[in-house]
Amino acid sequence: MEFKTYPFTAQKYTAKIPMLDNGIELERHAVTIVGGGPVGLAVALGLANHGVPSVLIEADDSVCYGSRAICISRRSLEIIERLGAVAGFLKTGLPWTGGRSFYRDTEVLHFKMPQDENQKLPPMVNLAQYHIEQFLLDAAEKKADLIDIRWQTRVTAIDSHTKGATLTLATSEGDYSLNTDWVVACDGGRSTIREALGLQLKGTSYEGRYVIVDIELESDRPTERLAYFDPPSNPGSTVLVHKQPDNVWRIDYQLRDGEDPEQAVKPENVTPRVQNLLDMMGERAAWAPIWITIYKANALTLESYRHGRVLFGGDAAHLVPIFGVRGANSGIDDADNLAWKLAFVLQGLASEGLLDSYSAERVFAAHENLSYGTKSTEFMAPPSFAFELMRKAVLSLAIRHERVRSLINPRQTSAITYTASPLNAAETTPGAFTAGPAPGAVLSECPLTTVEGGNAREAHLTDLVRPRFTALYFSENGSVPAEFFALEETLQGEKLPFKLIPVSARLHPETYSDHHWDHTGRLFVMYGAKPGSVYLVRPDGHVLGRWHAAVAADIAAAIHHALHT
Amino acid sequence: MTDSDLDIVYTRLCKTMTQLGEPNASFFLARFAMLAIDAIDDPAVALNLIDDASEGMSE
Numbered sequence: 001m002e003f004k005t006y007p008f009t010a011q012k013y014t015a016k017i018p019m020l021d022n023g024i025e026l027e028r029h030a031v032t033i034v035g036g037g038p039v040g041l042a043v044a045l046g047l048a049n050h051g052v053p054s055v056l057i058e059a060d061d062s063v064c065y066g067s068r069a070i071c072i073s074r075r076s077l078e079i080i081e082r083l084g085a086v087a088g089f090l091k092t093g094l095p096w097t098g099g100r101s102f103y104r105d106t107e108v109l110h111f112k113m114p115q116d117e118n119q120k121l122p123p124m125v126n127l128a129q130y131h132i133e134q135f136l137l138d139a140a141e142k143k144a145d146l147i148d149i150r151w152q153t154r155v156t157a158i159d160s161h162t163k164g165a166t167l168t169l170a171t172s173e174g175d176y177s178l179n180t181d182w183v184v185a186c187d188g189g190r191s192t193i194r195e196a197l198g199l200q201l202k203g204t205s206y207e208g209r210y211v212i213v214d215i216e217l218e219s220d221r222p223t224e225r226l227a228y229f230d231p232p233s234n235p236g237s238t239v240l241v242h243k244q245p246d247n248v249w250r251i252d253y254q255l256r257d258g259e260d261p262e263q264a265v266k267p268e269n270v271t272p273r274v275q276n277l278l279d280m281m282g283e284r285a286a287w288a289p290i291w292i293t294i295y296k297a298n299a300l301t302l303e304s305y306r307h308g309r310v311l312f313g314g315d316a317a318h319l320v321p322i323f324g325v326r327g328a329n330s331g332i333d334d335a336d337n338l339a340w341k342l343a344f345v346l347q348g349l350a351s352e353g354l355l356d357s358y359s360a361e362r363v364f365a366a367h368e369n370l371s372y373g374t375k376s377t378e379f380m381a382p383p384s385f386a387f388e389l390m391r392k393a394v395l396s397l398a399i400r401h402e403r404v405r406s407l408i409n410p411r412q413t414s415a416i417t418y419t420a421s422p423l424n425a426a427e428t429t430p431g432a433f434t435a436g437p438a439p440g441a442v443l444s445e446c447p448l449t450t451v452e453g454g455n456a457r458e459a460h461l462t463d464l465v466r467p468r469f470t471a472l473y474f475s476e477n478g479s480v481p482a483e484f485f486a487l488e489e490t491l492q493g494e495k496l497p498f499k500l501i502p503v504s505a506r507l508h509p510e511t512y513s514d515h516h517w518d519h520t521g522r523l524f525v526m527y528g529a530k531p532g533s534v535y536l537v538r539p540d541g542h543v544l545g546r547w548h549a550a551v552a553a554d555i556a557a558a559i560h561h562a563l564h565t
Numbered sequence: 566m567t568d569s570d571l572d573i574v575y576t577r578l579c580k581t582m583t584q585l586g587e588p589n590a591s592f593f594l595a596r597f598a599m600l601a602i603d604a605i606d607d608p609a610v611a612l613n614l615i616d617d618a619s620e621g622m623s624e
Contacts, residue, residue: 375572375576378576378579383583384579384582384583385583385587385590386578386579386580386581386582386583386587386590387579387583389582389590390575390578390579390582394575396621396622397617397618400617400620401617403571404571406568406571406572407571407572407575409568
């Protein structure tokens with residue numbers, strides 16, 4: 001059977017050598033990012049949002065090819081929107097809200113991801129990783145004054161020390177080295193930087209293997225996650241099906257016990273299984289394979305993501321199982337957490353300890369992701385006879401017994417709450433808020449009306465998250481005590497990015513001062529807010545602290561505590 | 566019992582059974598069934614569960 005290529009042509013880039021002195025780049029850099037995948041690009045864009053320049057080192061000559069991340073979560077889309085790249089994701093990506101699981105020929109679960117009228121973005125979109133990288137790259141190229149991408153450049157050695165690092169680089173045009181104050185390693189699961197520093201990922205590797213196949217197939221079947229357990233087409237196997245844009249479909253199926261992985265990926269062994277599956281699904285159109293690879297689930301992480309002046313993010317820092325789509329999504333969250341902290345440290349607004357909180361928060365998030373990912377993997381690729389036997393019991397009972405169905409749910413990725421973050425401002429009166437995101441959680445979405453310069457427009461709460469600390473001041477009519485404006489002035493005087501945002505219960509047409517009106521009346525309720533309540537939000541959209549009857553000193557203390565832990 | 570509680574119990578059961586080994590699996594599940602019957606403490610419910618568990622198994 002003939003292979004087809006992905007319906008995407010990547011632009012090729014050549015290596016370029018900067019101005020050198022004795023083989024060393026003349027200019028010393030503040031930040032060098034190693035790896036131009038989704039995470040590296042997101043770090044560069046995040047830094048650029050704070051006005052911080054970076055050099056990005058990429059070994060390849062273009063965005064990626066081949067079968068990789070395809071599901072981007074709502075939380076990732078929120079981050080990508082702040083990075084200025086979301087339009088392409090929403091235009092090209094296929095939005096979806098749920099999925100179906102089948103045992104033999106019977107549907108045993110129809111799950112839905114959180115979706116209601118408060119949301120601005122879909123819970124998930126599917127698109128190929130080359131799309132993901134291309135849209136981020138397009139945004140990065142618009143900020144070429146701040147993001148210097150070095151294509152076809154490989155790191156061959158790193159010498160890291162207390163003030164930074166020297167990277168030795170190899171390109172087709174010759175080799176050179178560069179000096180940098182900080183290194184952000186986003187160079188993937190086989191990270192060169194991690195190896196060079198002698199660091200090891202710790203955790204569990206699973207034995208069960210999956211064949212991953214991308215095929216071209218024309219079909220108007222809706223976008224949802226399909227899981228087939230022991231299907232008539234492939235008895236004893238587990239099969240996952242996802243739709244991607246441009247008539248590309250992702251099919252993952254579990255290898256039989258003892259099956260040789262090298263044989264399993266040969267097209268002559270893949271084709272009949274895919275054909276059987278498509279026959280069962282009723283897909284009659286001609287199809288062709290595009291890409292075949294083998295996957296083995298790993299649940300691994302570094303114990304710390306900060307090693308002096310070297311910071312790790314994405315797959316270089318942790319490998320989470322594919323089930324639950326936490327790989328790229330957790331990497332994008334790493335980037336979002338790291339970018340503002342590194343920017344604040346570089347700009348002298350925070351002590352280096354802030355970067356230890358990057359490690360603390362994201363290692364915690366990795367453990368949360370691994371625990372969900374492990375549960376999904378134990379169901380999708382049972383690690384022992386017992387998990388296999390119990391899975392069969394659950395699947396066969398699920399047809400009639402609704403209660404056991406939650407065990408089949410793929411536990412899709414969701415934003416992690418940094419419950420024990422050292423940055424969180426302690427709640428002065430525990431239980432004072434009966435609703436709303438606690439310190440460490442991300443904002444829950446809600447529509448509102450933004451009134452600026454006398455003009456009103458529809459907006460959403462997450463639109464207010466920008467590269468700064470944001471204090472949402474809840475009031476009846478949008479008026480805010482003078483001491484908060486004084487605080488805003490003081491912080492801005494310290495060059496600390498901060499904005500005070502009045503949120504009002506009522507529209508305030510007689511004033512020209514900007515405010516945000518809770519026109520649905522749901523925001524105050526969802527946030528347990530009363531006139532005088534304040535939510536203080538970090539640049540990455542996580543809540544830092546919240547108060548009823550807040551005073552400006554609370555806000556100032558919380559920010560200073562976070563920046564100088 | 567929440568979904569998360571069910572998850573925890575399910576995983577513990579699987580792990581315990583894994584440690585005991587496949588030859589002991591039926592014996593372990595039989596002992597668990599006896600204890601569950603005792604804990605349910607309601608003959609009608611337990612008899613129904615026996616019917617539900619056996620339903621469709623002979624296929």
